[in-house]
Amino acid sequence: DAGVIQSPRHEVTEMGQEVTLRCKPISGHNSLFWYRQTMMRGLELLIYFNNNVPIDDSGMPEDRFSAKMPNASFSTLKIQPSEPRDSAVYFCASSLVGGMTYEQYFGPGTRLTVT
Amino acid sequence: DQQVKQNSPSLSVQEGRISILNCDYTNSMFDYFLWYKKYPAEGPTFLISISSIKDKNEDGRFTVFLNKSAKHLSLHIVPSQPGDSAVYFCAAREAGSYQLTFGKGTKLSVIP
Numbered sequence: 001d002a003g004v005i006q007s008p009r010h011e012v013t014e015m016g017q018e019v020t021l022r023c024k025p026i027s028g029h030n031s032l033f034w035y036r037q038t039m040m041r042g043l044e045l046l047i048y049f050n051n052n053v054p055i056d057d058s059g060m061p062e063d064r065f066s067a068k069m070p071n072a073s074f075s076t077l078k079i080q081p082s083e084p085r086d087s088a089v090y091f092c093a094s095s096l097v098g099g100m101t102y103e104q105y106f107g108p109g110t111r112l113t114v115t
Numbered sequence: 116d117q118q119v120k121q122n123s124p125s126l127s128v129q130e131g132r133i134s135i136l137n138c139d140y141t142n143s144m145f146d147y148f149l150w151y152k153k154y155p156a157e158g159p160t161f162l163i164s165i166s167s168i169k170d171k172n173e174d175g176r177f178t179v180f181l182n183k184s185a186k187h188l189s190l191h192i193v194p195s196q197p198g199d200s201a202v203y204f205c206a207a208r209e210a211g212s213y214q215l216t217f218g219k220g221t222k223l224s225v226i227p
Contacts, residue, residue, distance in 0.1 A: 043204065048214065091159070100166075102147050102213070103164065
C-alpha cells in the first residue's frame, strides 16, 4: 500500500513568490491534516478536512495561507505571498476517522525554504 | 500554553538497556494517547497507542504506561537497539475531536 505522498520534497523560493504544496492521502482515509514543524513551535496543526470539507482552520497563521481538498485523493496548501518566516517542514497526514482508534499517517514532508 | 509536554529534549541509552521516554499532559479531556517515532528527513511514524480506559499497552519491545491521576504517560523500549535512535513524539486526542496535540519530542540516542 502506498502511504501518504507529498510533493515537492524540497522547495526553495524567494520572498513574495507563491508556493503550492501537494498531498495525496492514503486511499480510503476520510480525514486529512496539514501540519507545520519548526524548532520553536514543534508540530502544529494548520487545518484539517473530513470528507473533503474543512473542519477547523484555526491553526492557519494568516490569510496568506489557504488549503483546498477538491476530492478525496488530493489536497493543496498554498502560501501567497511567501515570507522567510514560513520556512519550515510541512507535513500532510491522513486518517480513517470513525472507529475506535485515532492514528494519523504522515507523509515524508516538504521542506520549504523562503529566502 | 503547551497541553502535551515532553520535558526531556534528549536521552542517551546503552544498547540492550531500557529506554524510558516521558510525557505529561494538562488537558483532562484527553482520552487517547499515541507515540510516534521520527527519523531525519522522514515523516513521523505511528508506534503505539493507549486508550484512557487502560493503564498499559504492550507491543513487542514497546510498552506504554498511562497514569491518569498524574496526567503522565511513558514509553518503555526494552531492549533498546541502535535502530531505535530517533525523535519520539507523544500525542493526545481530546474526546470528541479528530485532532491530535503533539509534544515537542525527545531525541533518543542508543549507543552501541
